[in-house]
Amino acid sequence: MQESKKYKIILFILLLVVVLTAFLNLSSGSVYIPFDEVLAALFGGNVSNDNWAYIVREYRLPKVFTAILTGSGLAVSGLLMQTLFRNPLAGPYVLGLSSGASLGVALIIMGASLFGGAWAYILLSKWSIVIASSIGSLLVLLAVLLASAKLRDTMAILIIGLMFASLTAAVVSVLAYFSPASQLQQYIFWSFGSLGNLSWEEVSILSMFWFTGIILAVTCIKNLNTLLLGEQYARSLGVKIGSNRFMIILATSLLAGSITAFAGPIAFVGLAVPHLIRQVIPVNDHRILLPAVIMGGAILMLVCDIAAQMPGTEYTLPINAITSLIGAPVVIWLLVRKRKFLF
Amino acid sequence: MLKYLFLILPVLISCKSETKSSSEILIPGDTLSVNYAKGFTIVQYKDFKILKVNDPWPGSSRSFTYLLYEEDAGIPEDIEYDHKIRIPVSRIVLTSTTYIPSLESLNETNTLVGFPGLDFISSAATRNRINQNKITEIGSNDALNTELLISLKPEVVIGFAINNSNKTFNTIEKSGIPVMYNGDWTEETPLGKAEWIKYFGALFNKSDEAEKLFNEVASGYNEAREIAATATNIPTVLSGSMYKDQWYVPYGNSWSGLFIEDANANYIYKKTRGSGSRALAFETVLSEAENADFWISPGQFKSFNQLNESSLHYSRFKAVKERKVYTYSNTFGETGGVLYYELAPNRPDLVLKDLISIFHPGLLPQHELVFFKPLE
Amino acid sequence: MAAINPHIILSTHDLQIGYRNKKEDIIIASNINIEIAEGELVGLIGINGVGKSTLLRSLTGVQDPLQGKVSISGQELGSIPSEKLSEIISIVLTEQPISKNLSVFELIALGRQPYTNWIGTLTAVDREFIYNAMKLVDITDLQLKKCYELSDGQLQKVLIARALAQDTALVVLDEPTTHLDIYHQAYVLKLLKDLTIQTQKGILFATHEINLAIQLCDRIILMQKDQVHTGTPKELIENKVFSAMFPPDLIYFDNQSQSFKIIT
Numbered sequence: 014m015q016e017s018k019k020y021k022i023i024l025f026i027l028l029l030v031v032v033l034t035a036f037l038n039l040s041s042g043s044v045y046i047p048f049d050e051v052l053a054a055l056f057g058g059n060v061s062n063d064n065w066a067y068i069v070r071e072y073r074l075p076k077v078f079t080a081i082l083t084g085s086g087l088a089v090s091g092l093l094m095q096t097l098f099r100n101p102l103a104g105p106y107v108l109g110l111s112s113g114a115s116l117g118v119a120l121i122i123m124g125a126s127l128f129g130g131a132w133a134y135i136l137l138s139k140w141s142i143v144i145a146s147s148i149g150s151l152l153v154l155l156a157v158l159l160a161s162a163k164l165r166d167t168m169a170i171l172i173i174g175l176m177f178a179s180l181t182a183a184v185v186s187v188l189a190y191f192s193p194a195s196q197l198q199q200y201i202f203w204s205f206g207s208l209g210n211l212s213w214e215e216v217s218i219l220s221m222f223w224f225t226g227i228i229l230a231v232t233c234i235k236n237l238n239t240l241l242l243g244e245q246y247a248r249s250l251g252v253k254i255g256s257n258r259f260m261i262i263l264a265t266s267l268l269a270g271s272i273t274a275f276a277g278p279i280a281f282v283g284l285a286v287p288h289l290i291r292q293v294i295p296v297n298d299h300r301i302l303l304p305a306v307i308m309g310g311a312i313l314m315l316v317c318d319i320a321a322q323m324p325g326t327e328y329t330l331p332i333n334a335i336t337s338l339i340g341a342p343v344v345i346w347l348l349v350r351k352r353k354f355l356f
Numbered sequence: 357m358l359k360y361l362f363l364i365l366p367v368l369i370s371c372k373s374e375t376k377s378s379s380e381i382l383i384p385g386d387t388l389s390v391n392y393a394k395g396f397t398i399v400q401y402k403d404f405k406i407l408k409v410n411d412p413w414p415g416s417s418r419s420f421t422y423l424l425y426e427e428d429a430g431i432p433e434d435i436e437y438d439h440k441i442r443i444p445v446s447r448i449v450l451t452s453t454t455y456i457p458s459l460e461s462l463n464e465t466n467t468l469v470g471f472p473g474l475d476f477i478s479s480a481a482t483r484n485r486i487n488q489n490k491i492t493e494i495g496s497n498d499a500l501n502t503e504l505l506i507s508l509k510p511e512v513v514i515g516f517a518i519n520n521s522n523k524t525f526n527t528i529e530k531s532g533i534p535v536m537y538n539g540d541w542t543e544e545t546p547l548g549k550a551e552w553i554k555y556f557g558a559l560f561n562k563s564d565e566a567e568k569l570f571n572e573v574a575s576g577y578n579e580a581r582e583i584a585a586t587a588t589n590i591p592t593v594l595s596g597s598m599y600k601d602q603w604y605v606p607y608g609n610s611w612s613g614l615f616i617e618d619a620n621a622n623y624i625y626k627k628t629r630g631s632g633s634r635a636l637a638f639e640t641v642l643s644e645a646e647n648a649d650f651w652i653s654p655g656q657f658k659s660f661n662q663l664n665e666s667s668l669h670y671s672r673f674k675a676v677k678e679r680k681v682y683t684y685s686n687t688f689g690e691t692g693g694v695l696y697y698e699l700a701p702n703r704p705d706l707v708l709k710d711l712i713s714i715f716h717p718g719l720l721p722q723h724e725l726v727f728f729k730p731l732e
Numbered sequence: 733m734a735a736i737n738p739h740i741i742l743s744t745h746d747l748q749i750g751y752r753n754k755k756e757d758i759i760i761a762s763n764i765n766i767e768i769a770e771g772e773l774v775g776l777i778g779i780n781g782v783g784k785s786t787l788l789r790s791l792t793g794v795q796d797p798l799q800g801k802v803s804i805s806g807q808e809l810g811s812i813p814s815e816k817l818s819e820i821i822s823i824v825l826t827e828q829p830i831s832k833n834l835s836v837f838e839l840i841a842l843g844r845q846p847y848t849n850w851i852g853t854l855t856a857v858d859r860e861f862i863y864n865a866m867k868l869v870d871i872t873d874l875q876l877k878k879c880y881e882l883s884d885g886q887l888q889k890v891l892i893a894r895a896l897a898q899d900t901a902l903v904v905l906d907e908p909t910t911h912l913d914i915y916h917q918a919y920v921l922k923l924l925k926d927l928t929i930q931t932q933k934g935i936l937f938a939t940h941e942i943n944l945a946i947q948l949c950d951r952i953i954l955m956q957k958d959q960v961h962t963g964t965p966k967e968l969i970e971n972k973v974f975s976a977m978f979p980p981d982l983i984y985f986d987n988q989s990q991s992f993k994i995i996t
Contacts, residue, residue, distance in 0.1 A: 043639040064642060071668070071669070072601070190499070193496065207600040209601035210600040231851075238845075240830075241829070241831040242831070243829055243830040245827075248814070249818060249823045250822075251814050251817070251818030327640040328635060329635075
């Protein structure tokens with residue numbers, strides 16, 4: 014049909030933009046590296062400066078992969094949450110994943126000082142923060158699901174997630190109150206999010222979670238489409254509401270939980286990309302939406318990272334600030350222009 | 357007729373007080389020498405001193421005047437001061453470990469009755485008293501336990517502030533305990549920080565001794581600097597560490613930056629000016645400092661294992677490859693307090709000698725490293 | 733008229749419906765024994781709150797019965813897996829679908845979900861069912877329009893078409909005539925009648941339009957607070973069931989016109 018061909022072309026264009034933005038990202042940074050040198054470093058040619066080869070291969074390239082994984086993963090999580098809860102304001106963190114992560118990391122960074130005296134100011138390894146974040150996410154997620162298990166209404170989970178977010182924020186603020194400045198700073202820096210800090214080993218672990226989450230999300234596509242009619246109709250069409258909900262929540266947890274553990278809580282991308290994509294490709298079919306959102310998320314993250322690198326200067330900005338600064342006005346502008354909330 | 361009486365009375369009274377005070381003010385005081393520190397001045401009168409602290413925190417709009425008086429001192433009536441404290445002080449509360457060495461050198465450790473965060477204190481003499489339960493734990497510095505502090509009934513609390521709002525101190529002052537601000541942390545030169553021993557000298561009425569102690573430190577420092585100037589090889593030095601992918605390095609004109617210069621070494625970022633730490637992107641530091649000969653003060657890392665685990669990028673630096681990394685994080689007291697934070701401001705001569713021994717091996721054969729140890 | 737010895741799609745045996753609470757059971761209705769056959773149009777009537785929706789939910793497997801059983805083509809309802817059940821029973825509800833951003837074609841196409849592959853690709857067979865459904869309710873020229881552009885009546889037809897595309901033996905509608913004006917009420921119910929004849933599907937619908945139901949239905953299920961009557965309209969009229977339905981001061985059942993009238 015004409016329609017599906019049009020969509021295939023759009024998806025192909027999106028893929029091209031992902032590749033282009035990736036190369037643009039690889040060429041920009043605090044140190045100016047000419048584009049031909051970037052290519053040489055990537056594909057094994059002669060690079061005039063040893064440092065440049067290292068920067069491109071061991072710093073910028075893992076960062077590009079991290080940006081693609083985090084951007085697409087969060088965007089898919091956002092899409093899943095928005096369809097499951099039929100709420101345009103839902104994002105990957107409505108189930109409490111990021112509040113749980115914050116609690117876990119706050120406990121391990123600032124809690125040590127509460128209980129351990131001067132000895133507690135040991136340096137925390139990267140892995141302890143990753144593990145603390147994952148455990149925190151998992152525990153709060155379980156708490157939210159347990160609390161809403163008795164309730165048949167899917168919407169109730171949203172409210173309970175919000176309540177747990179307030180709870181954990183309160184605990185974190187108590188920890189912060191008693192924490193000395195250096196630990197507080199460490200925590201705040203974690204909360205800014207960071208893409209450029211992952212080793213290849215960490216990138217590969219993140220990719221494993223990403224693949225699993227994406228594959229789960231793909232298997233949910235058919236049910237997601239059916240859910241567009243509402244839960245009652247979906248049930249009459251053979252959708253097992255309970256297990257479907259479980260799969261969607263599992264996929265979201267794997268994606269958003271692992272991303273937050275490795276890159277910190279990155280705001281806005283999960284919420285905004287599905288809407289941005291819907292403005293560009295006004296479809297409801299998740300067979301098209303899912304791949305479009307994957308690529309849209311990757312593009313947005315890559316662009317935000319380029320901006321955060323402040324190319325040409327010696328400074329960089331935290332990624333969270335950029336995602337909100339760029340993303341929010343764009344969504345507002347698109348909505349005002351079209352004057353209709355497509356959902 | 358009565359109303360004329362009311363007119364004359366105030367005039368008679370003021371005349372009387374004027375004559376009394378003018379005679380006292382006419383005696384000038386001795387300004388004690390303070391050559392390096394910019395944050396305080398001391399003027400000695402017959403039986404009292406005026407200690408003035410300027411700019412206890414950056415951007416403070418006023419200075420603080422403390423009147424330190426001996427017993428039975430005659431104090432003129434119209435001197436303005438923030439607090440009046442009888443010296444020598446016998447019960448004191450301190451809020452920073454940097455004040456502890458001054459007390460020790462002046463033999464006044466017995467006056468310390470309370471401190472926030474006892475575990476941070478490294479000095480042996482004070483730890484001894486702590487183990488005998490003679491010093492009370494009064495909370496953490498950001499949240500002083502005011503009740504405990506007030507119940508200790510100290511004669512004075514020495515505190516530091518980073519800005520204008522100091523509610524805890526105000527509460528303590530309202531209960532009648534004076535709080536004196538100490539601005540040693542704002543000093544930007546090694547000898548300037550050390551000279552604050554004279555601040556404590558005044559409190560214990562041991563100004564002469566404080567001056568003597570400081571002069572020893574200052575001459576030790578200056579001698580070491582001259583020896584360093586004779587070195588023929590000037591190495592390049594990097595300082596600071598990364599958080600995530602951002603480097604934080606000290607400014608060239610900072611306290612730590614000046615040590616490197618006085619040790620006759622080339623700090624990569626010596627040309628930078630500012631206060632605090634400078635944030636730089638990883639790519640920039642890699643390009644500019646990859647080949648630095650030495651790396652000192654690499655944050656909180658205690659071993660190369662920790663360093664490499666934190667980021668593989670560190671192994672690109674020559675100083676890491678050649679294992680020429682020196683840290684003060686591995687030198688700590690019985691309960692984990694880092695010695696450098698406590699003693700280095702008071703003994704810059706030891707810091708300088710450490711660095712000279714590291715950068716120019718052989719120039720100071722007698723010196724054993726006090727703060728900086730090689731990273732293992 | 734239904735054929736002699738028709739295939740029974742749904743039957744109940746001493747069914748009791750209600751809600752199970754921790755402390756006690758709340759019984760809505762008991763001793764329900766009904767049958768729905770192929771090609772039959774069955775109307776479910778009763779006053780507001782008597783439990784029509786509860787009965788429909790119990791018959792379609794959304795809610796468990798308190799006692800008794802529901803059989804679908806001879807099998808007990810509880811033992812049929814949901815994928816199989818979706819090929820036998822389809823529903824049309826009063827609520828509007830959550831997403832009105834779908835086009836008419838897309839919405840009807842979702843009725844094919846029980847038959848499509850893991851990702852929901854439509855085969856030629858699927859498309860045929862969709863087009864047939866659209867033809868049956870006469871909305872083929874609307875197929876590209878978005879659902880939010882339709883009138884209430886058109887949307888109702890689309891929802892019915894979706895249920896038809898699902899190709900089930902039984903279609904269950906919960907008050908399909910609410911919000912419609914009298915012309916469209918008649919249109920929809922007549923449409924349902926024609927569908928039973930054309931497709932031989934069994935159609936069960938709950939409604940307030942007693943007069944139209946009596947006129948068109950092959951069978952009627954009348955729910956009252958303490959009893960459930962079932963039978964052909966003729967049987968129920970002969971048994972004076974309708975006359976006893978309401979208080980006699982305002983309306984009465986006129987046997988002549990086979991409808992309720994107001995006492996003037």
